[in-house]
Amino acid sequence: MRRLRSRLMAAGMRPTRQRVALGGLLFGKGDRHVTAEKLFEEALADDLPVSLATVYNTLHQFTDVGLLREIAVDGARVYFDTNVSEHHHFLVEGEGLVDIPGAHVDVASLPPPPPGMRIARVDVVVRLCKDED
Template structure:
C-alpha cells in the first residue's frame, strides 16, 4: 500500500517536472497516493505529515505546495482572501466552502452556468475563473 502511494507520488512529481526530494515525495504521497482528489490547507497537510511520521516544517509545506501549484499539479483556491486551500483536481469545477467546518469540497459543475465574463483589460487574458459557493446552516 505504501509503495503504491510512493509510486503515484513519484509519477505525479514527474508530470510536473519536479525533482523528487524526500520532502516532496512524502507530501506527494500524502496528496495523491490513494488516487483520490484532495483539498488541503498547508496546516492540514502539515498535520497529516506529522501523523505519518514525516519530519517536515510548516514553512517547507507552504513552499512545497506553492511549487506544486507553479508546476501545474495543483490549484490554489483562496477563501476570504486569507485562507488558502490546495486542490489536486485540475479540471475547471466549482467548490462548496462549508463555513461551519471551514472545509472545501467539490460542487457539481453540471448545474453551473456562467453566461459571460467582462473583457479582460488590454494585454491580459483570463486564465481561470474560481467559483466558491459559501454554505451555512439554514435558520430554523
C-alpha cells in the same frame, strides 16, 4: 510511490524525499481540499520531519507545475485542491470546500479583460451555512 515519482518528474520536479512524502499524503487519499496547516498536521502525525514553511513551499511548487489548484476563499484562507479539472466549489462554513461539477455552474457575461491580458480561469465559490432550526 513510483507513480508519484514519475508524476513529479513529468511535471519537471525533482522527486526529493520531502516532496514524495508530502505528495503521498496529498494524492494518496483521492481528490481532496487541504490547507497547508492541515497537511502539516498530517505530516506530523505520520512522523515526517518537515516544517510548515516546507509544506507551504511544496504546495506552491505543486501548484506552479499544475499538480494542484489553489483556491483562495478569504484573504488569509487558502485551500489546495488535488482535482485540477475544471470545476467549482461550495464552501461549507466551518467545514471546508466541496466540489461542484463544472457543468452545474454557468458563468456568463464576463467583462473583457484589460488589454494584454486573458482570462486564465474562473473560480466560483458558493458559500453555504447550515439552516437554523
